[in-house]
Amino acid sequence: MPPSQDQIIDICTVLSEQEQLNVTVKEAGKGFLIAGTGAAVGTLLGGPAGLFIGGTIGSAVAAYNCRDKCKSVVDIIRYDMTPDQQRRLAENVKVALQSFTAEDLLIVLPMVINSDPIKAAVVKEIVRFLTSEMGMAVSYT
Template sequence: MPVNQHEIIGVLAQLAEEREIKVAVTESLKGAALVGAATFIGGILLGPLGLAAGGIAGGITAAASSKNSFRPVAKVILEDMSPKQQALLASRVHNILREFNVTDLVLLLPIIQGNARLGEAVMSALLGFIQSEMNLRLM
């Protein structure tokens, strides 16, 4: 059975889920600004002790606010990518699969998992796409 776009996207999502790859969906600059502001205010109000207290409070607040700011790549692939982005990603991976003569869906996942070079090439294409085309930062 020949490999099509939807099957490639499904396999990529499964591979990303198995490897537990996540992306940051908010900027870390926001957390840094929060810590900086809390440290500054603590320092103004309580002096040197306030710097420490403000830094701790800001750090805890930044960590709590960023709790849900990491998203599994599998969900990004299946839920956040537009059909156009999915098609582009699938096309890139399909070109890699052609180089390795992979043409059968039934064999696709086992071949990718069993062939280190192919697995690395596919994951590299996926992660490169996530970073360059979607401007997301990998965690």
């Protein structure tokens, strides 16, 4: 019997948590500009010491602005995805796992965390789905 959508979503959340997958809101460019501007202004005003102080202050401001911009993939799957998105993710994971025999999946699904090839296929599909279907940037921590 093939796994249900809920079972596949549960597996996706477990693997996302194990791999510590996170989605970052695309704020990296903004943080770079803030930190760089702080360093440049500091250098112009204070020379080498100003570079240190401006860079430090710019980086602190950038970090403050980017707080709460990183979200766990587990939270995205559980709370932010619509039922249709969850269904499509489950279907895509099923397609990604078609290269494995049904017998392998029945044996391995309860212990999917110990099967590197299956785990890699599922994680790869989660990352691909979030990147291409939802336009998110996924990072491993």
